[in-house]
Amino acid sequence: MYTKEQASQLKQSFWTTFGQYMRPVLSSEGMRINWINYKTGIRHVSFKTQAGKGKASIAIEISHPDEGIQELFFEQFKELKSLLHSSLNEEWDWVLHTKDENNKTISRIYKELDQSNVYNEKDWPSLISFFKPRLIALDQFWSDAKDIFDSLK
Template structure:
């Protein structure tokens, strides 16, 4: 087990190492759609890459979700099998729509799995971004 400070330091080292391994500007929050973003996540059990649709207005959130969902088979071509939840509840109780891919058996606290995690992040986020750039005009037209 790690102390809180050691865990915090390892997390910082992890994200710094990822940035140095793949120095690239990701879309992330720059989708040009308010409250729609791509995210990286890692903890002690898994890594995730997600598209989070966080609009407070459920009508708009659902409209964007349905637009992307209408492209399901195309999205699979870019990122492979994925999970989706139109009404995903975050730890803080907020409901969002989320589409994500995950990889188990990796840990932010195990440096031996970092490279595997970084490659997963690169492959899946690159797929999400290529998909988004290709269909951006369609998705934005809500």
């Protein structure tokens, strides 16, 4: 078992490694991008990658404090569901109005990888293989869809 500090360092080491691995990959528009802290340019819409003990996930999170507006964003994503899933080459799970780790109401469109452990370096290749193509596909989708969300700001 790891101390809290060791666990934190190991997790940070994974994200640093992943960031270095993704550094040469350009966005769909041919620009350098911070893949770990991806900026959607739309307030309250973010791409989240998480890895822990037991599972990892990648998600589009809608965190607008007004649940009605949050639902409008979610519905707009649903209108683009076929474009999203064709960009990703897979189906993701959709949840309107759930709670995050801070008990804040969010909506999520996500994919999980079970039986992975960020604290085990042997799992890092599978975690990287899980995150990399999905982040690249999300970027491609967002390049096509972002303008639609600009009007909802």
